[in-house]
Amino acid sequence: MTDLTLTGVSRWYGNVVAVNDVTMSIRPGVTGLLGPNGAGKSTLIAMMAGFLAPSAGDIRLGEAPVWRNVGAYRDLGLVPEREVSFSYLTGRAFVQATAELHRLADPRAATARALAEVDLVDAADRPISTFSKGMRQRAKLASALVHEPTVLLLDEPFNGVDPRQRMHLMELLTRMGEQGRTVLFSSHILEEVEQIARQIEVVVSGRHAASGDFGAIRRLMTDRPSHYVVRSSDDRGLASMLMGLGGVRSVALGRVGTGEAITVEVTDMGEFTLALPRLARSAGITVRELAPSDESLESVFTYLVQS
Template sequence: MTELVLSNVSRWYGNVVAVNDVSMTIRPGVTGLLGPNGAGKSTLIAMMSGFLEPSAGEVTLGGEAVWRHVAAYRQLGLVPEREVSFSYLTGRQFVQASAELHRLPDPRAATRHAVEEVDLLDAADRPISTYSKGMRQRVKLASALVHEPQVLLLDEPFNGVDPRQRLHLMELLTRMGEQGRTVLFSSHILEEVEHIARHVEVVVSGRHAASGDFGAIRRLMTDRPTHYTVRSSDDRALAAVLMRQPSVRSVALAAPGGTEEVQVEVTDMGEFARALPSLSRDAGITVRELVPTDESLESVFTYLVQS
């Protein structure tokens, strides 16, 4: 199994610390790397890909150090955030140059396959200088995929990609993760991460803030109020019962779309979850639906950044 392991990794530039003592393991599947601008995401990806030496700590792939390890580079594919600088080349030439650098046995066939994977075949023979920002993103991805790496690292891969192509790339990354490849990507569009990467790594101010399933991370935040929507056989009676519970901060009746519901804010999610079944049963009320309304990745990320 191909695992990318960061062990107490730091990177500094003079007196500026970009990444501070980060340890994490990136396993097969799709992982989202989250953090505000300047959090150290790009620096982390550069060290994971072997393009930047850690000032302290080590990055390993399959137990071998990545820095200055040529064999490891053959298993890695990198899509950097920066723009392609060889804009005078056609998309096909750019991808084929990567195939030839990797000394693939049939660079032309590998190039065609990679270009087709990112849905850029129709524009493959146009100069990159004529490409839109989204097309440039896709040609970078094709270049990273041409040697079929086991590990793919993408820095803001959806920047400038139109909705149709964004969906195509999301499906491609999901499929690669399902095939057992290790895929890590950073994105500032949190909804995209939530749709394709259940596992997240969060960095804030160069430090590792959280790791794991985003729902599990959310459940660890017991000091933050949690919001639920509850629908039952008697919403008004249920609201009255809940208002007397110590774990409930506020209760409101609402009727979005004409359907009545109870909106509850709780301070202790575990206590509320344990108490609700017995409370409703004792009151003769049937709970039909219980839905957390603030468990989106955006909510989790905002809380972590503010903390």
């Protein structure tokens, strides 16, 4: 198992600061890297992969520096956002070239394994120039996996991939995380991140905005009201009681999802969660469901970007 650690990392281009004093540690499992366009995600990934030098700070793979350390590439795999440059090669030749660069004992066998992992065997002997966008993405992924790296960095890996292929790649990344590999991927589609990564790193305007489980991050945002969905044996009666409760900003009764429910906006989560069962019990009302409605990754990301 290998950690990828960034300490005080910055990158600037003249007077333009792309990444500003970022400190984070990417550990085994699957981590999502989030941020608006231009936040510095691609710059961070390029520095983590050793293809771009930090202007300040340090990046280490385990105990070893990444920059100017050729040995780090034995453990690193990179799927860049940019297109494959060698489009005249077949998919198989492209992946095998990477295997040979890594001086693997059996490049052909490693290539066959990597192509099978990304479900690209049937098209492997066609020129990459004939591939769809999604197939080119899978060719890049196969090239990154051919030497079985312990750390995999992916910049927008699902771009142009059709739904069936996306599901396959999500399952593959999930499996790699479960095997103890360190997987970091960026995506602008929050639903993709939420499906396979509870752990997130968020960058906004080049700065590190948040790190950790996105549900835990939301619960630490005590300056923002919390939103809950409540279902009970008497929604109307319970809603009227909640309206008089301190720490409750608003109460609405209406359809939520597949049925009727109460939506509650709360400024004091502690008071609300203690008072709700007491009120329901006093009125003989059964609370059937109490669920936060703004602990989704989309909610957390929106709060972070707007703060």
